[in-house]
Amino acid sequence: MPEPLRLGIAGLGTVGTGVVRIIQKHAALLEARCGRPILISAICARNRAKDRGVDLSSYVWEDSATALARRDDVDVLVELVGGDSGPAKAATETALASGKDVVTANKALLAHHGQALAEQAEAAGRVIRFEAAVAGGIPVIKALTEGLAGNQMHRVMGVMNGTCNYILTRMESAGLPYDEVFEEARKLGYLEADPNLDVGGIDAGHKLALLASIAFGTQVSFDAVELEGIGRIAIEDIRHAADMGYRIKLLGVAQMTGRGLEQRMSPCLVPADSPLGQLQGGTNMVVLEGDSVGQIVLRGPGAGEGPTASAVMSDVLDIARGTRISTFGLPAAQLAMPTPAKAAAPAPYYLRMTLLDKPGALAKVAAALGDAGISINRMRQYGHADTTAPVLVVTHKTTRDAIDHACRGFATTGVVIGEPVAIRIEAV
Numbered sequence: 001m002p003e004p005l006r007l008g009i010a011g012l013g014t015v016g017t018g019v020v021r022i023i024q025k026h027a028a029l030l031e032a033r034c035g036r037p038i039l040i041s042a043i044c045a046r047n048r049a050k051d052r053g054v055d056l057s058s059y060v061w062e063d064s065a066t067a068l069a070r071r072d073d074v075d076v077l078v079e080l081v082g083g084d085s086g087p088a089k090a091a092t093e094t095a096l097a098s099g100k101d102v103v104t105a106n107k108a109l110l111a112h113h114g115q116a117l118a119e120q121a122e123a124a125g126r127v128i129r130f131e132a133a134v135a136g137g138i139p140v141i142k143a144l145t146e147g148l149a150g151n152q153m154h155r156v157m158g159v160m161n162g163t164c165n166y167i168l169t170r171m172e173s174a175g176l177p178y179d180e181v182f183e184e185a186r187k188l189g190y191l192e193a194d195p196n197l198d199v200g201g202i203d204a205g206h207k208l209a210l211l212a213s214i215a216f217g218t219q220v221s222f223d224a225v226e227l228e229g230i231g232r233i234a235i236e237d238i239r240h241a242a243d244m245g246y247r248i249k250l251l252g253v254a255q256m257t258g259r260g261l262e263q264r265m266s267p268c269l270v271p272a273d274s275p276l277g278q279l280q281g282g283t284n285m286v287v288l289e290g291d292s293v294g295q296i297v298l299r300g301p302g303a304g305e306g307p308t309a310s311a312v313m314s315d316v317l318d319i320a321r322g323t324r325i326s327t328f329g330l331p332a333a334q335l336a337m338p339t340p341a342k343a344a345a346p347a348p349y350y351l352r353m354t355l356l357d358k359p360g361a362l363a364k365v366a367a368a369l370g371d372a373g374i375s376i377n378r379m380r381q382y383g384h385a386d387t388t389a390p391v392l393v394v395t396h397k398t399t400r401d402a403i404d405h406a407c408r409g410f411a412t413t414g415v416v417i418g419e420p421v422a423i424r425i426e427a428v
């Protein structure tokens with residue numbers, strides 16, 4: 001009789017409940033697939049009285065995640081508590097110190113403490129798996145650590161926050177401003193308890209930092225991710241971008257360059273007919289580029305009970321089968337400390353500004369761009385008001401520094417009204 005793999009599940013929110021449901025529904029299938037039964041020994045959650053719609057009566061209830069992590073009848077802690085410190089961190093450390101493997105969906109914890117936890121796991125001969133932490137149901141950690149292990153990775157990109165993609169695509173389809181769609185998203189329950197985790201780009205930045213570590217063999221360095229959220233995206237830019245053949249996405253890009261590791265999570269224009277440009281609603285997409293494979297595009301649900309629990313179960317099954325992989329794909333001691341690139345690689349930019357509609361105004365704008373060393377690729381003007389005219393410019397490749405230089409120049413022309421908008425155009 002094969003030894004069962006015994007789980008302790010900490011956290012019975014949407015994902016934890018989903019994991020219990022899969023284990024109950026597919027017990028025979030899971031056992032057949034990994035050659036041993038997957039059992040739940042004990043669980044813990046904040047609210048014991050809540051009806052979660054699953055039968056929890058045969059599991060031992062623990063008062064704390066840390067107590068759960070210490071139990072002799074638990075082989076694997078499934079940490080679904082969340083948060084970058086507090087009980088999630090304490091329970092993870094306790095589990096590793098008590099000789100248990102850890103499966104977690106906690107991107108914040110690993111983005112902040114990934115290196116230390118990976119070192120602790122390896123010193124204890126245990127593993128930490130975190131498929132559910134990045135892009136929900138998309139098996140991107142497995143794709144990078146296993147499927148693409150034979151490649152030198154060039155670039156990883158992704159739309160990895162479904163809430164932001166919902167907001168941006170809904171703004172475009174309904175022609176509504178950001179604030180209104182943000183409120184809709186709140187009412188629909190799409191936003192995290194701290195909405196800035198979503199719309200500030202932090203949640204997606206955590207995910208990007210984890211992917212970059214695996215892709216480039218570097219220590220997780222979330223602090224070096226250049227972060228910008230979607231709060232300043234105006235409906236005008238979404239419309240104008242569409243007119244110029246682009247869509248605006250909260251896009252994460254990580255690449256190793258001669259100047260160091262570049263990690264950016266920011267609104268970007270992407271071609272409307274590219275896979276990223278066509279991504280609608282709360283769906284996630286990850287694009288992986290390796291030297292041998294070329295480009296891989298993975299698309300799927302980035303959140304929700306079923307997809308996230310599905311990813312947790314993939315890690316549980318790996319452990320049950322005896323598959324043991326270093327946390328970030330390399331032994332922790334071999335992960336290099338990355339040098340952050342000081343500036344992003346040059347790219348074309350989209351500029352939108354409002355001009356006084358009078359002779360010579362456009363020439364002054366063109367001169368300010370020329371002064372900054374920026375070459376114009378395309379320019380459009382339409383929708384004039386009485387005395388003003390909007391101007392849209394797509395530049396040739398340039399740097400953010402040059403764009404800032406040009407914007408300082410615009411301010412001295414006396415014809416540019418208000419702040420110009422500048423958004424990077426990413427080649428995807």
Ligand code: HSE
Nearest residue numbers: 160161162163302303
């Ligand atoms: N709030 C995230 C999203 C899911 O909207 O994609 C959890 O990372």
